[in-house]
Each structure stands twice: as C-alpha cells, then as structure tokens.
Amino acid sequence: MLRKVITSLTPKYHKLKDKSVFILLFAASFFIRFPFFFRDYIDRDESTFILMGQSWVDGYLPYMELWDLKPPITYLFFASSIYAFGKSFLAIRFLGTLLVVITAFFTYKIGKEVSSKKLGFWAAMLCVALQSLFGSLQGVMSEHICMAFFMPGLYLLIKQKKLFWAGLSGILMGLTIMTKLNMAYVVLLLGIYFLYSYIKRREYPRGIQFSFLFAGGIFMVVFLTILPYIITGNPEAWWKSVILAPLEYTDARRYSILKMAPTFLLISIFFYYSWKKKLLDFRAVTIQILVIAILGILLSFIKGGRINSHYLIQLHPVLIVLVSMVVGKILVFQKFDYRPYLFFFSLMLPLESYLEYYSVARNKMERGTFFNGEGFTVPQYIVNNQMDTQNILFLGYHIGYWVLDVKPPTKAATHPSNICRDELFPFYDNPRSSSLQELQYILEELQPKTIVVRKNRLVFDKKEVEENEYIDAYLKKHYEIFATVDKAEVLKRLQ
Template identity: 40%
Template sequence: MNLLKQGFNINYSPLKYYQIFLIFLGVALFIRFPFFFRDYIDRDESTFILMGQSWAEGHLPYTALWDLKPPLAFFFFAAIIKIFGKSFIAIRLAGTIGIAVTSLYMFRIGDRLSGKRAVGFWCGMLYIFLSSLFGNVQGVMTEHLSMLFAVPAFWFLIKASRKWHIFLAGALFGIAAMTKLNLAYPILFIGLGLMFFEYREKGIYTSIQKGFLYGTGILVPVLLTIIPYYIDGLLWVWWESVILAPLHYDTPDPANNIDAFVDLLPFIGIAAVLIFLNSRKRCFPKRCRNYTYILLALAGTMFSFIQSGEMNSHYLIQLYPYLILPLAIIVSHIKWPLKVAYTPFVAVVLLLIQFEPIREYCFLGDRALDGKSLYNGEGIEVPKYINTHFGNVQSVFFLENHIGYWLTNEDPPTKSVTHPSNLDREQLYPFYDNPRKNSVEEIRYICSVINPQIIVTEKGKIPFMKDDSPDNIYFKNILATQYRFIKRIGEAEIYSRIY
C-alpha cells in the first residue's frame, strides 16, 4: 500500500544500450506477438508481401507486379522472404526488431536533448506504444520501415560533430525516402534548416558545404535503387513508378486536401500546445537548432499528408517521433504543484493500453485449446480451402483477402489489382503501361479474357466501389451468369467458374 502511495523510482543510469534495447524489444514483442498469426492487419502489408515475393523470385518491383511505393519498401519483404521463405512470423518479427531499434534511437535523442536518461527511456517506450497499438499498426507498414532510418538519421543530424555525420544523416534520410516517398518534404525542410543555421553561425561557404554533404548523402541510396533498372534498360519504369505516379496518386480535388487538414487538426493542436508550453517554460533554448529541426520535421510531415489529400491512421507513425520528443522534454520540465506518485497511474495506463494484445492472446489461447492452428483469418482459411478442394487452380482473382495469392502460389491477374483498390485508381494506369483506359475495361479484361477459375470477394460485388457503378453492375452479372457460389468463410465468398 505504501508503494502505491509513494511510487518507486527506476534508476536508468546503470542501463547499457543493449539492455535498453532488450527491454524495448521485450515490450514490443509482447504487444505485437499475438498478431503474428493474423492473415492480415492492413491490406497494404499484404501488398508489400506480394511485391517482396515477386522481387525474391527475380522480378524487379513494377515489372511483374505494381504498387505505389518506392522500391526499398519492398526490399525488406523480399530479403526476409528470400532468407526465411513464406513466413508471417519472420516478417513480423523482423518488423518488431525494427521498431525496437527505432525506439533505441528515440532513447538516445531524448537523452541527448534533455540530459535525462529517464526522458529518453520514455520517448522510446511511447514510440513502441503508439506504433504498435490503436488501429491497424500491428502489421509491418512502410511507416515503420521509414522511421527505422529516419529516426537514426535525426540522431546523427543533432549530434553532427563531424562532417561524415551530416553525410550519414542524409544517406539514412535517403533510404527513408526510398521507403516512404512523402518523407521528401520533411527531409527538404530539415535540410534547409541545416543550411540556415550553418549560414547564420559560420557563413555561406560552410552552409553550402554542409548542404552539399547532406544532399549527396540523400542521393546515394536514390541512385543505388536506379542502378538495377538502368542495367536492365528499364530506367523509364523506375521514373514513371517512383517519381511520376505518386504525383498522380489522388485526383486534384481541393476537398481532399481540406479533409486531410481537418483530420490533422487534433495533432496540429497538440503541436501548437507544445510550442506554447515551450515558449513559457523555455525547455529548449531560444533559437535552438535541434528544436527547430523537430518543428521542421513536424511541419514537413503534416504538409505531406495535406498535399496527398489522404490521411490514414498508420500515417501518424511518421508524426509520433516529432511529437513524443518535445512532449517528453516539456513534461519533464514542469514543476507539479503537488508531489505526484506516478507509479500507480503508470501501471493503470500500461494495463489499459494492453487490452488489445491481451484480447488477442485470449483468442489464440482459445484456438489452441480447441486444437486449431494459431494462424487465423479469412486470408488463411480461404486459400486453405482452395488448395484442399481445387488443387492447382488455373487462376484466382482476390478482390478481398489478397494475401491469398501468396498462399495459393498465384499471381494477381493484372498489375492493377496487385493491391485490389488500385483497380479504381484509373489515373495511375498510364504509369505501368496498362493498355486498358479505365476500371470497367480492366474488370472486363480480367473476367472475360483471363477468365479466372476462382473469384474471392465479399457480398457478391467489388467491395471498394459503389453498388451501382458500371464496374459492379458488370461484375455482378458475371458472377450470376458465369460463376457459381461455392462457400462463405467469414465475410469472404468463394465463386467457381462454370464450364
């Protein structure tokens, strides 16, 4: 009882880096492990796995399959698949290790900026919580992978006691951008900030020199991703898929940009409160270079979301580091009016945020007691049913649960449905030389020319299009006249072609 009243203090000083890393890894593993067995947590992860498998089989990204991400986003998955084969556990364990590494650098940055190891420790811990809980972030997302390089890059930038630190920061930022292209904005903003501070403190020559080192570092990984395409005479494929296609990701509708801005308002508000508190508490010195870098990273990342016109929950993983750092440092400077015994409060918070993984552990326990496989979800069960009842199918078309391609050893029927929702992104068709001009032509080609033996969808329609769209009208007619319903597994419906 006395412990609950007084709390307890953890001595962070004796902890070595490897010990802190192991703590972070243990916490991340506890939170994320029960999700290792899910078919998919987010459709994007399934797409990355398909792209990685294609690369592991010798096909450069965008040549056999296609998705709107830079090539290094798929390299992670290709490398894991090449080494460990088709393993959900290997992919998600590697992602968990990556999160622990990112958290270790969050610790180092927080420790350096605040001078308090406790602040650094909780910076790392908060990153684990926010990047592993709440929403669809238990899978391996490109946001996780990009932060694996962007956060260490930020570390080398703020320590920057030698010129090679600047170059290395740029190189790591370049890798991050070739994993998640929207990071080009915060990377640019930070680079301009670097040159400004160097100009103000040491003059124009040093400013240009440091800017050149930073920019050259960024270009190195970009050029390295180009080389394989250049060797194969496919430079235009890289240019159209990596540079041009992202510029046309969303149709130019200002309403989308406004919606993204509105979705970001809570986080803009948090940033504004932190800026206000810092102005009152002076947690960072006036005109502090590192504090300015944090604000530039925040501004650049938010601008990239607004510019894209889309705001998904997993995008926030890129914001969290630059919100966590000032938050932790400012909180550590606040003098509370009463002595707060934080231990019981921390214990309650930690217990509450573990609700989702604990529920998943209970679900896995029930499956184990029932003698079922721990692997679960329609994306597992549907391919298992197809493999059992149809053997080697000629072709499959997954409009949902498209991780099923991976588990049935099939490829998507066309590039446009590597990620099923790309079927509806007609503005991207020219960038992977799709001869069809719109989604109606594409769905007709798939259903009438390729004529897949099996179609898997939900509710007898194309899930992500309006029921009365020309695509769905045609698709429903095809299902009614040329296919027969076989089985429903969860929400998934399996249809077999009538011969």
C-alpha cells in the same frame, strides 16, 4: 506495499545504459506485437508489399511483373526477409518488431540528448505503443520501415559530432525517401535549415562540406535504386512508378481539408501553448530541428492531401519527445505522483494484444494451429477441394496469392483497390485505360474459375459505384457461391 512494488519496478534512470534500454524496448514491442505474428494480414497494404517482395525474389524488379505505389526500399525489406527466411509470416513480423524497436530506441536517444534519460525512456515506450496499437499498426507498414531509417538519421543530425556523420545521415535520409516519398519534404527542410545555420555563422567551408556529404548520401541511395533499371534498360519504369505515379495519385485522391484539420489544429495549439508558457526553448538548436521535422511531416500530409492512421507513425516519434518535455515542465504533473497510475495504465494499454493472445489460443484449440484468418483458411479450402487456381482472383484476402504460390491475374490486381485507380494505369503501361475495361478483361477474357470476395461487403470502395454495379451483376450471372469460409465467400464459375 503496492507503492513499494511499483517503485521497485520503476527503472533507475541515472543507471540506465543504452543496451538495457534497447532490451526493455524490445521486450515491450515483442510482447505487444507477438500475438499478431500469426495473423494472415493486418492491413491490406502489407499483403501487397509481400507480393511485391516475392516477385523481386522470383527475379522481377518492382513494377515489372506486379505493381504498387511505393518506392523500391519498401519492397526490398520484404524481399530480403523472404530471400533469407522463406515464406515466413513469423520472420516478416519479427523483423517488423525490430523496426519498431529501432525507431523507439532512437526516440530515446534524441529525448536523452534534448532533455534527460527519464524523458527519453518514457517517450520511447510511448513510441512503441503508438507504433503498435490502435488500428492496423501491428502489421509491417512502409511507415515503420521509413521511420527506422529516419530517426537514426535525425539523431545523427542533432548529435553531429563529426562532419562524416552528415554523410551517414544523408544515406539514412535517402533510404527514408526511397521508402516513403513524402518524407522528401522533411529531408529538404532539414537540409535547408542546416545550410542556413552554417551560412548564418559564416562557416562557409563547413556548410559546403555538410551539404556535399548530406546531399551526396541521399543521391547515392536514390541512384542505387535506379541502377538496376538502368542496367536492364527500364529507367522509365522507375521514373514513372516512383515519381510520377505518386504525384498523380495525390492529386486524384485528396481528402477534404476538414478531415485533416483536427490534427493540424491540435499541434498548432500545442506549439502556441508551449511558446506562450515558455515550456520549450525555441531558440535551442535541438528544439528547432525537431520542430522543423514536425513541420516537414505536416507539410507532406498537406501535399499528399490525406492523413490515414498509419501515416501518423511518421509523426509520433518526433512529436512525442516535445510533448514529453512540455508535460514534464507543467507544475501539476511535477507534483503529481503518477507512478501507481502509470503502472496500471501500462498494464491496460495493450488491450488489443490481450484479445489477440486469446484469439490465437482459441484458434489453436479449435483448429490445431496458431495461424488464423481467411488468408490461411481460404487457400487451405481451395487446395483441399482441388479448385482451379489458374487466373484466380482475390478481391479480398489477397495474401492468398502468396499462400497458394500464384500470381495476381494482372498488374492492376496486385492490390484489389488498384483496379479502380485508373488514373495510375498509364504509369505502368496498362493496355486498358479504365477500371471497367480492366474488370471486363479479367472477368470476360481471363475468366477465372475461382474468385474470393469478402462476405456481405462491397467489392470496392462505396465511391466506386459503377465498378461495384458491374461486378455485382457479373458475379451474380456467371458465378455461384461454392463455399463460405469464415468471413470469405469462394465463388466458382458456372459452366
């Protein structure tokens, strides 16, 4: 009986239409991500992107009023949401869900192109899970935005029915780069591969046309992001913030190679096994394109000197397709009736979502609102108690600036950890040259009457020993704990 039920729920792959796949992917993405729509923040970077987007809506180009380390298209996404729907967490998270669906849908399209509808469908479903679960991936990260441009662009390169598609792909790749600069390595390798392919086939005119359209699309997007700065007389701000600052950041904040080694080792083993067992045809153009994309992403990780969990959002959609192809060709999996196990695995996979549904429901019953987290409760406490918000400093839960409709006290305080990234100060002309000077300026000259910190947590990363010692001593001397709100402490300056 159970087997019949599971069989009835299994899609008839040969009958699947693109519209149906899109709807199924949206349903899965929405179910997994919906309970997180009501969180104050899921990753601190998302909060920073929202602040940068709000600043743009208020009339300030990125990097001019506030500052953070991402290209402009990241902030344009958030600015567009705020401009269209107002200060709505629901709108931002819903649009983030659409980004996941777009990436997964084109994972399906690529999987269908290189193998079959069945492979493409399950690769896409796995893509939804890997972009939405495990860690802080339920928020809207810059990687989500960039992959929603990259995967359609990659699909156009693989499909490439008409030369015009090269130009459209170039535009999408330009948007990818202007969302996540590290993807420039991937796009460059793909461009070189296609140009070499045309030269190898002696199709010189078409190769020139492809290069012109592909590169032209990329440079058009890049130029359009610079144009507002040229018009306002600030092209140097774009150059220093978008190009020079990330290069400096990667040099200063590299991880040990040992931290990155497991990822590279596993992928190397996978490729070697696939080649040795002839499970992938590395002579096929489509496979070569996917392999080059993966190698480009890995190269960008090496050049960036670090791999965070959300960085893998860039790797998973492409890698999933090849892994699915290999698994489907292994004999033991071909003979194995996986459907009952897959059904139960699919039910258990979104455990984080089930827990969050419970948390949201409990919060509604206890506090009368679905929205939860210190990013909501702390600002509400500050408003209810009429606390001073002039130069207020959020050293935790800094989405509170947005909720209170106030600005961070300095550019460096846009993201709390940026205060300690003094190697980046020259790139936005910070008058202070060190993180200690920045802290002294905020605390001793601006003297915020209200400061918010995370309870029982170091203010800054444990590596920032001097900064932590200074701020702990200063807060102990000049501030008192006015209230503890959930996991936040609200400090009030002593008279």
